[in-house]
Amino acid sequence: MKNSSSQIPAPTAAPMRPETPIGAGPVPRRRKRSMLVLGTLVTLVGVLGTSMLVRSAGDRVDVLAVAREVPAGQEITAEDLTTAALPNDPALAPVKASEKGRVIGRRATAPLHRGELLTDAQLHGGKTLPAGQELVAVEVQRGAAPVDALAPGDQVKIVATPGKDEQVSKKGPAPEEIAAQIVKVGAPNASGAVVVQVSVAGTDSSLLAARAATGRVAIVLASKG
Structure with missing residues (x-):
């Protein structure tokens, strides 16, 4: 005689989940966050450093x-x-x-x-000349002054020279001279002319300026002792 009782099927086991290492999930996220914070800090430090350099240069x-x-x-x-x-x-x-x-x-x-x-x-107090002295700029042509030997403070004589068609006679009057002191010697220009600034007595400055305008002057260096 058949057994009328039904057989109860054996329970099936639930599928096993793959084992996950403890802490494996959160670590990458924390590491990513840390790297982001570190990058931000590095950027801030760079900006602050640049700002300090600019400020320092401005001072x-x-x-x-x-x-x-x-x-x-x-x-x-x-x-x-x-x-x-x-x-x-x-x-x-x-x-x-x-x-x-x-x-x-x-x-x-x-x-x-x-x-x-x-x-x-x-520095001395100013560009003033001694009392009674005036400054005159004299342009002398090539060969009309010992330019290489001139220096500020030298005592010189400025002599009127004859024109191209004038002859110099030994029996004639001596050339007129004006005593002066060298203040500054310029550099030669393309033609070799040199501008020399001299200090002269106020009574001679107008005459010297008029002679210098003609370009017919020469400078004689007195002995430096």
Whole structure:
């Protein structure tokens, strides 16, 4: 006789999930977040550094420095000066580069050495000439002055020269002379002429200027002793 009781099927086992290492999921996300934060910090540091450099550069000021040796008493020229950029420090007192115009033509109170900063204490009070003296610019032609031997402070005689068609006679009157002191010697131009600035007595300045306008003058250097 058949057994009427139904057989109950055995329960099937649920499919097993693949094993996942503990902590394997969150790590990549944290690492990504950390890298993002680190990148942001690096960018901020770079921006701050650039800002500080720009600000530091903006606080610098251009000042005058000595480009070459200048003896005491010599007139300062543009070639004697150069510029340097320094921090804007109130403790320093060099002459600013923007004041170069008022420095040129003044005289050094002491020897100036290449590379040192220029201060007002190293300059005479101004471009003034001694009382009773006036400044005249004289252009002399090639060969009419010992240009290579002339220097500021030299005592010279400025002599009127004859024209091309005039003859010089030994029996005639001596050429008129004007005593002067060299202030500055320029550079020769294309034709070899040189402009020499001289200091003369106020009573002779007009006469010398008129003679210089004709181009018929020569400079005689007196003995330097």
